[in-house]
Amino acid sequence: MANAAASVSVGSSGMTRREFLYYIWGASIALLTAQSAGLLVWFLIPRFREGEFGGKFVVSVDNVPAVNSEPINVPDGRFWLVNLDTDQPNALMEKVSDEGPIKGVAAIYKVCTHLGCIYSWTPTNNRFECPCHGSKYRLDGRRIEDPAPRTLDRFEIEALDADKNPITNNGISPAIEVNGTDFYAPLELPEGTAYLSVNTGARKVGPKQELLPNVPK
Ligand code: FES
Structure with a gap:
């Protein structure tokens, strides 16, 4: 049936x-x-185009500051580029005893970790200063003065060759090789780096470190 x-x-x-x-x-x-x-x-599909905040910014190494010099402002990307090497003379920041070497390039988010104001570099005091409530940060973003609750945030950086391809070592990016999934540490630029790619869609929150003692004022 x-x-x-x-x-x-x-x-x-x-x-x-x-x-x-x-x-x-x-x-x-x-x-x-x-x-x-x-x-x-x-x-x-990437939601943000290259050169748009939230996406990647490709910066020539020619536009990276010299080692231990003043930071360079990248306004569209909302970050400061710094190039650090605490093993070399540095008039702009002082390493404290509990810190290991700080070396490499970092892209520091321009927003204060207190209540989100835009801070700026103050050359006369060699530090970042927030106009809203007075937080201060060292050249590498570590906080010097309250009320900021933590060190400044940073964006992920990748080294690119002259053709703007990622530089890898056996398929592994130097940034990942050095930092693993923690991209907070500055990136020491590998040989052959012609550009940096700063990913403003990948932000790492700054750590809650102790306030720095005896920093230059
Ligand atoms: S927002 Fe920067 S100190 Fe308050």
């Missing part, structure tokens, strides 16, 4: 009810697969 029902033709096409249901089922699966693929592509 059931077989008889399943073999009943649908309309005048000669298609059985079972064949019709198979086609509907196949079309539904195909539609679902297409929707999933579309969603995947949508997730994989």
Whole structure:
């Protein structure tokens, strides 16, 4: 009886009810697969274009500050570029005894960690100063004065060659090789670096370090 029902033709096409249901089922699966693929592509496409805050900024090494010199402002990316080496003479910042060497380039987010004001570099005092409530930060972003609750945030940096391809060592980026998934440490630029890619979509919150004692004022 059931077989008889399943073999009943649908309309005048000669298609059985079972064949019709198979086609509907196949079309539904195909539609679902297409929707999933579309969603995947949508997730994989970068939401922000290069040069737009939230996306990546490619900076020539010519625009990176000299070692231990004043920071360079990248206003569109909302970050300061600093180039640090505490093993070399440094008139702008002083390492304290509990710190290891601080070496490499960092991209420091321009927003104060207290209540989000935009701070700036004050050359007369050799430090970052926030105009809102007086927080102060050292050249590398470590906090000097309250009320900032923590050191300044930083963005992920990647070294690129002259063709703007990531420089890797056996397929591993130097930034990942040195810092693992923790990209907070400055990046020592590998040989052949021609550009830096600063990813303003990847921000690492600054640590809650002790206030610095005896810093230059
Ligand atoms: S927002 Fe910078 S000190 Fe308050």
